Amino acid sequence: MPVGKTIRVRDLASARSGDKGNHANIGVVANDEAAYGTLCSRLTAVRVQTHFQELGVTRVERYELPHVLALNFVLYDALGGGASRSLRIDTQGKLLATSLLDLTFHANAFENE
Amino acid sequence: VATLRIANGAGFLGDWLAAPRRLVERADVDYLTIEHLAELTMSILARQREKDPNAGYAEDFLDILRSLVPALQQQPQLKIVANSGGVNPPACVRAAAKILTAAGLGATPVGCVTGDDLLPRLPELMSAGCAFTNLDTTESLQTAIRHPQSAIVSANAYLGARPIANALAAGARIVITGRVADASLTVGPAMHEFGWQWDDWNRLAAATVAGHLIECGAQVTGGYSVDWQSFDLADVGYPIAELSSDGAVVIAKPPGTGGAVNCRTVVEQLVYEIGDPRHYLTPDVDCDFTTVEVVEVGPDRVALCNATGRPATDSYKVSLAYRDGWMASGQLLVYGSDCREKAEKSARILFERCKLAGYELARTQVELLGYGAGVPGAWLWRKYQTPGELVLRVSAHDPRREAVECFVRQLAPLITSGPAGLAGYAAGRPQVRPVFAYWPSLVPKSLVVPQVEVRKAKEWN
Numbered sequence: 001m002p003v004g005k006t007i008r009v010r011d012l013a014s015a016r017s018g019d020k021g022n023h024a025n026i027g028v029v030a031n032d033e034a035a036y037g038t039l040c041s042r043l044t045a046v047r048v049q050t051h052f053q054e055l056g057v058t059r060v061e062r063y064e065l066p067h068v069l070a071l072n073f074v075l076y077d078a079l080g081g082g083a084s085r086s087l088r089i090d091t092q093g094k095l096l097a098t099s100l101l102d103l104t105f106h107a108n109a110f111e112n113e
Numbered sequence: 114v115a116t117l118r119i120a121n122g123a124g125f126l127g128d129w130l131a132a133p134r135r136l137v138e139r140a141d142v143d144y145l146t147i148e149h150l151a152e153l154t155m156s157i158l159a160r161q162r163e164k165d166p167n168a169g170y171a172e173d174f175l176d177i178l179r180s181l182v183p184a185l186q187q188q189p190q191l192k193i194v195a196n197s198g199g200v201n202p203p204a205c206v207r208a209a210a211k212i213l214t215a216a217g218l219g220a221t222p223v224g225c226v227t228g229d230d231l232l233p234r235l236p237e238l239m240s241a242g243c244a245f246t247n248l249d250t251t252e253s254l255q256t257a258i259r260h261p262q263s264a265i266v267s268a269n270a271y272l273g274a275r276p277i278a279n280a281l282a283a284g285a286r287i288v289i290t291g292r293v294a295d296a297s298l299t300v301g302p303a304m305h306e307f308g309w310q311w312d313d314w315n316r317l318a319a320a321t322v323a324g325h326l327i328e329c330g331a332q333v334t335g336g337y338s339v340d341w342q343s344f345d346l347a348d349v350g351y352p353i354a355e356l357s358s359d360g361a362v363v364i365a366k367p368p369g370t371g372g373a374v375n376c377r378t379v380v381e382q383l384v385y386e387i388g389d390p391r392h393y394l395t396p397d398v399d400c401d402f403t404t405v406e407v408v409e410v411g412p413d414r415v416a417l418c419n420a421t422g423r424p425a426t427d428s429y430k431v432s433l434a435y436r437d438g439w440m441a442s443g444q445l446l447v448y449g450s451d452c453r454e455k456a457e458k459s460a461r462i463l464f465e466r467c468k469l470a471g472y473e474l475a476r477t478q479v480e481l482l483g484y485g486a487g488v489p490g491a492w493l494w495r496k497y498q499t500p501g502e503l504v505l506r507v508s509a510h511d512p513r514r515e516a517v518e519c520f521v522r523q524l525a526p527l528i529t530s531g532p533a534g535l536a537g538y539a540a541g542r543p544q545v546r547p548v549f550a551y552w553p554s555l556v557p558k559s560l561v562v563p564q565v566e567v568r569k570a571k572e573w574n
Binding site for chain 1: 137204226249277332337340377380383385386388390392403404407419440478480482486488489491506508549
């Protein structure tokens with residue numbers, strides 16, 4: 001475990017996730033401008049892809065909506081075939097946002113686990 | 114009109130049936146929209162139509178309409194726009210017209226929007242050069258599916274706001290459509306009431322943002338929120354978008370209802386199920402969400418401004434579904450300190466018995482619910498102890514129905530011929546269901562002809 005203060009994404013933002021075919025998206029809404037700035041620098045597409053690696057995500061695209069302090073992550077091929085073909089309990093990626101909110105980081109960088 | 118109040122009473126087929134009635138009882142709105150169609154819903158409705166030519170629409174709409182009869186009698190301004198027609202809007206219109214006529218509302222003009230159903234036109238469109246290339250995989254339909262004509266169960270273009278506006282202009286009080294873009298259910302009334310031009314991209318964008326925000330019902334008024342402890346959701350108010358003729362939008366909910374409308378609920382929904390926020394594409398406009406600004410203007414009232422739009426593309430999105438074998442899932446409760454090993458062993462026994470019966474299943478999945486199965490691999494394992502019980506969920510998908518039938522028969526025997534500590538089989542054998550795989554594509558707008566027919570309710574049957 002890292003030393004020092006640990007912050008969860010949950011402390012900085014709320015989020016919700018959903019599906020588009022076999023892709024998922026996670027919208028992350030920051031609590032304030034400072035939190036938005038922190039998320040922009042720390043919550044990178046690479047970090048999100050690593051977090052959801054085991055889902056088979058092939059690519060993560062991050063989009064910024066600075067006026068509303070939101071980030072949108074599109075997770076390609078995240079849903080095991082999508083709502084119609086997926087064998088998973090969460091066919092539509094409804095749980096991904098909750099999982100992302102549990103990501104933690106400390107002083108300078110996101111933990112790797 | 115100066116301000117138009119457009120509410121949404123359903124976000125999907127299966128949403129809270131009482132929501133539309135509760136909404137119009139507590140707020141005077143000009144339009145009530147009902148959004149019943151998800152990607153998968155069309156293929157399910159298509160299968161119902163195969164069995165019965167008078168089926169294939171969202172039957173929930175009929176229950177909703179019955180519940181709205183008093184409001185339709187008492188509120189002359191109230192109109193309804195619903196995509197509940199599914200793959201069979203005329204059948205939905207006829208059934209709705211019967212209800213209205215029986216309630217003494219036979220003079221109500223009811224509009225039917227069709228033309229989105231491309232299934233009967235597929236051979237014609239394919240020979241006209243439409244490859245129906247998969248938007249995700251770039252495969253052509255012909256190469257990916259061996260017998261497209263028999264494998265495809267539904268093919269629907271997402272129509273836009275124009276046929277809805279046309280139906281309203283022809284006097285319809287109730288408009289029932291098949292597949293239209295969700296946001297267009299709101300854009301149609303706005304275009305009709307305000308008389309905006311069809312190339313007024315910023316106003317089209319404003320109405321599209323409003324439609325996008327309310328299309329999922331309570332998701333913008335406190336539903337699906339991480340702040341669920343902050344408000345009561347039992348009596349959650351479904352959303353109302355107030356549109357002004359200059360394109361200003363306020364999101365609100367009926368007074369005295371549960372839930373909340375604040376910047377967070379609105380922005381979370383703004384970014385819900387979108388791709389590139391600079392290009393939210395509908396048949397009506399190419400909408401830029403990144404210019405949108407939000408501000409709280411009162412209790413449970415959020416104003417949005419500065420939505421910007423660019424010209425719509427020259428294609429309609431098409432959602433196709435094709436037969437892709439059979440699927441089933443079953444669950445057992447596994448109890449005890451050794452539940453994880455026991456669950457994994459039980460799953461192995463089950464699939465081994467399928468093999469003994471001669472079936473190697475094409476795709477299978479084993480999930481330990483209660484042990485991080487919700488988001489595989491992204492669970493912070495070390496923070497949690499092994500639970501004393503979990504739910505074993507096993508699933509299978511195979512082109513052969515008999516293989517999946519064999520699979521579902523292996524679950525119950527585990528109770529007596531598997532490890533001790535399994536329970537929860539009272540519900541019976543899991544259902545084997547057909548799989549309809551999703552195929553997103555495009556079709557040139559010039560090849561699709563939306564149609565509108567408006568008649569009095571009593572003249573529909």
